[in-house]
Every structure is written in structure tokens, then in C-alpha cells.
């Protein structure tokens with residue numbers, strides 16, 4: 280029997296995931312979505328030839344086995360709480376929101392639900408999780424994004440930083456992943472996920488650069504542990520709709536969904 284899926288947040292990621300579930304994810308059935316502006320979501324559903332209703336987060340939690348959360352950070356709790364209290368599986372890439380609301384893990388525990396924080400725009404979380412079973416000495420991450428990917432970032436907007444006329448790379452932030460995720464909640468979910476996978480967000484060191492020489496969202500990660508020393512780099516191609524979000528993020532959620540029904544799972 281198919282498992283039913285609800286998508287919360289029908290923007291850049293949500294639209295890509297919904298389309299794929301409807302066309303190419305056997306064993307999963309898209310049942311409903313919840314959205315910000317209902318009229319915009321309904322128009323988009325029609326243009327994609329998808330005939331599912333737009334419902335509230337509560338209705339999504341009541342009717343779907345799996346909730347895919349891809350809404351803005353500020354909406355995370357209103358979507359995650361009812362879903363997890365109802366014992367559902369919540370797939371998300373909102374690492375920053377989990378750091379901000381750590382009690383959500385207790386809601387999942389009490390309700391019998393599960394949060395799957397998909398790898399999103401990062402890579403190598405499997406290796407970091409494995410290393411964390413031993414002793415990790417340090418985790419460092421340097422994020423370099425083209426200015427257009429950071430233009431709407433909370434910290435940039437609040438501090439009135441003009442990135443449009445940037446001639447050379449500008450260091451916007453240096454500190455812990457926790458502080459970074461708080462200041463850039465929609466831009467470094469990856470750093471939050473890295474913190475959660477490894478030695479915690481307080482000990483994970485982060486730099487964020489606005490870099491006019493970059494066309495892609497770039498992350499460099501270095502881990503030093505008693506089992507291995509490793510480093511990795513990813514260059515994410517920004518989506519047209521939301522340059523802060525790389526194309527690979529939606530694909531990561533689709534891969535996480537496919538794994539739920541797959542007879543073979545690859546990776547930790």
C-alpha cells in the first residue's frame with residue numbers, strides 16, 4: 280500500500296519535490312500540500328497539472344504518513360509540531376530551525392514520530408556521523424556564496440549591508456554554527472546540519488563570505504577526528520527561483536523519500 284505524503288511549503292524545493300512524487304516515486308502518494316499564499320499555490324498546482332488540495336498544517340498532520348517540510352524557518356514549528364505529535368515522519372532541511380527549537384525532538388519522541396534532517400545542500404554527513412561515534416577534535420566550515428544568494432539573508436537585511444556593489448570577497452560572519460544559523464537562518468542550514476551530525480553547533484566553526492568571484496553556493500568542510508581527517512567541498516548551482524537555495528537541495532529530499540520505500544538503502 281502506498282504511503283501518503285504531504286508537502287508543507289510549496290516554493291522552490293516544495294514544487295520540485297511534489298512534481299517528482301507525482302511522477303516518479305513508486306509507493307508514495309502525494310495527498311495534499313500546505314502553503315503560504317493559498318491562491319499562489321493553487322495557481323501553481325494547476326500549472327503543474329497536480330490535483331491535490333491546499334490544506335492547513337493541522338490537516339496535513341492528520342492525513343499524511345510523511346510530511347515534507349520546505350517552508351520558511353519561521354513556519355517550521357507550526358508544521359513540525361502537529362506532524363510529530365501525530366507520530367508522523369517529518370523530512371526537512373531546516374537545520375537552523377531545529378537548532379532554534381531543540382524541544383521538537385522531545386515532541387517526536389513523545390508522539391512516536393521521527394525527524395529526518397536530509398543532507399540538503401551539504402555532503403559527507405555520513406562520514407561526520409560515523410566520526411562522531413569516535414572522537415572529533417574539530418569541524419570547520421567556510422561558506423562562500425555569490426552576493427545575490429545572500430541579498431535577502433536576515434543578517435544582511437537587518438544590518439543594511441549593500442552586497443550589490445561588492446568588488447571583492449566580504450567576510451560577513453565568523454563564529455559558531457549556532458550563532459551563524461541564528462543570523463542567517465535561510466542560508467546556512469547546512470552549517471546547522473553539520474553541527475547536529477558532528478560535535479554540536481557550538482563547537483562547529485563557521486565563516487560566511489559574500490564573494491563576487493563565485494557563481495555557485497560553495498561550502499568547504501574540514502574535519503579532524505581520531506578515526507580520520509577529511510575535507511570536502513561542494514559547489515551548488517543556485518536555483519533560478521531562489522539563488523540562496525542550490526538545485527541539489529530538493530534532490531536530496533527526493534533521495535530521502537525514495538530511501539523510505541527502497542529495498543536497498545545506500546549510506547548510513
Ligand SMILES: NC(=O)C1=CN([C@@H]2O[C@H](COP(=O)(O)OP(=O)(O)OC[C@H]3O[C@@H](n4cnc5c(N)ncnc54)[C@H](OP(=O)(O)O)[C@@H]3O)[C@@H](O)[C@H]2O)C=CC1
Pocket residue numbers: 287288289290291292293313314315316317319349350351352354357358372373374398399400401464465466468469472520521523524525528
Ligand atoms: N539544508 C539545506 O541545504 C537547505 C535548506 N533550505 C531551507 O528550506 C526552506 C525552503 O527553501 P525554498 O523552497 O528555497 O524557499 P522558498 O521561499 O522558495 O519557498 C518557501 C515556500 O513556503 C511557503 N510558506 C510560507 N509560509 C508558510 C506556512 N506557514 N506554511 C507552509 N508554507 C509556507 C511560501 O509561500 P509564500 O511565498 O506564498 O509565502 C513559499 O512558497 C528555506 O527556508 C530554508 O530554511 C533551503 C536551501 C538549502
Ligand SMILES: O=C([O-])CC(=O)C(=O)O
Pocket residue numbers: 400465466467468469470496497515523524525526528
Ligand atoms: O545552506 C543553505 O541553506 C543553502 C545552501 O547553502 C546552498 O544551497 O548551497
